[in-house]
Amino acid sequence: MEQQNRPVSTARQRAAAKRKRRQKIMRNRIIFACVCLALLFLVVTLLRGLGTLIGNLTEGGSESQSQSQSQSEPVSEPETSLPAIDLTDWRLTLVNNNVAVPEGYEASLSVKVAESSTGKELAEEAADAYVSMKAAAAADGIDLLLCSGYRSVSYQEGLFANEKQEWLDKGLTEQEAYDKAKTIVAVPGYSEHNLGLAADIVTPSYQNLDEGFENTDAFKWLDEHCTEYGFILRYPNGKQDITGIIYEPWHYRYVGVENAAIIAESGLCLEEFLGQYQT
Numbered sequence: 001m002e003q004q005n006r007p008v009s010t011a012r013q014r015a016a017a018k019r020k021r022r023q024k025i026m027r028n029r030i031i032f033a034c035v036c037l038a039l040l041f042l043v044v045t046l047l048r049g050l051g052t053l054i055g056n057l058t059e060g061g062s063e064s065q066s067q068s069q070s071q072s073e074p075v076s077e078p079e080t081s082l083p084a085i086d087l088t089d090w091r092l093t094l095v096n097n098n099v100a101v102p103e104g105y106e107a108s109l110s111v112k113v114a115e116s117s118t119g120k121e122l123a124e125e126a127a128d129a130y131v132s133m134k135a136a137a138a139a140d141g142i143d144l145l146l147c148s149g150y151r152s153v154s155y156q157e158g159l160f161a162n163e164k165q166e167w168l169d170k171g172l173t174e175q176e177a178y179d180k181a182k183t184i185v186a187v188p189g190y191s192e193h194n195l196g197l198a199a200d201i202v203t204p205s206y207q208n209l210d211e212g213f214e215n216t217d218a219f220k221w222l223d224e225h226c227t228e229y230g231f232i233l234r235y236p237n238g239k240q241d242i243t244g245i246i247y248e249p250w251h252y253r254y255v256g257v258e259n260a261a262i263i264a265e266s267g268l269c270l271e272e273f274l275g276q277y278q279t
């Protein structure tokens with residue numbers, strides 16, 4: 001019995017062992033396949049993540065690039081669109097309540113009579129321009145009259161001293177009299193008339209230096225044609241905060257024909273116009 005049973009049981013055991021091995025192999029294969037799938041999934045997920053990250057980085061880069069472009073645009077735009085002018089041109093010399101006539105300016109200045117009836121002078125080039133302008137206006141039936149032109153600093157000093165003395169005589173202190181005189185007469189050296197490039201222009205029928213001049217035909221003619229002769233309206237209406245001077249429809253400033261055209265086109269007063277070129 002024992003000898004008969006043994007081979008049967010051995011065969012069964014072998015069969016069972018074989019089955020177990022197969023099952024084990026199968027299980028291992030399934031596990032291997034699962035691990036492979038899991039690895040594949042992991043790799044795909046990682047690659048996708050990496051792709052998104054790179055995408056974000058490049059997008060962010062182009063975004064900041066476009067941002068820096070849009071930031072630099074407003075700065076570079078006016079610079080490139082500014083008309084080319086010669087900032088060393090003596091005819092563009094700026095003088096106002098805060099900026100004095102440059103030292104040595106008067107010494108090299110050459111003036112001549114521009115209006116024979118009044119004897120008023122201007123810098124030579126400005127005088128010639130005024131004479132041409134007056135002739136052109138006359139041809140259109142308009143009579144221009146230069147009532148004030150070049151004033152030397154020493155002449156201005158005399159005017160200022162007289163004005164100040166009047167206030168001292170009225171009992172004001174030195175400082176009070178100075179401040180009061182300043183509101184009526186420009187401080188010597190700080191008047192555009194000291195340059196020989198400023199012209200107070202009226203017409204024989206209206207010689208008051210006030211806003212009423214604006215309603216004359218002479219003003220209308222000047223408003224239309226002064227730039228053709230190199231003059232600009234120096235103290236326009238609404239620019240008092242910048243020029244420091246009230247609206248003066250009679251006060252014209254010679255800057256030269258080419259500069260006058262550019263400044264008039266800009267719609268800016270001289271301070272604003274020149275200010276654009278300061279860096």
Ligand SMILES: [Zn+2]
Nearest residue numbers: 198199200251
């Ligand atoms: Zn003036």
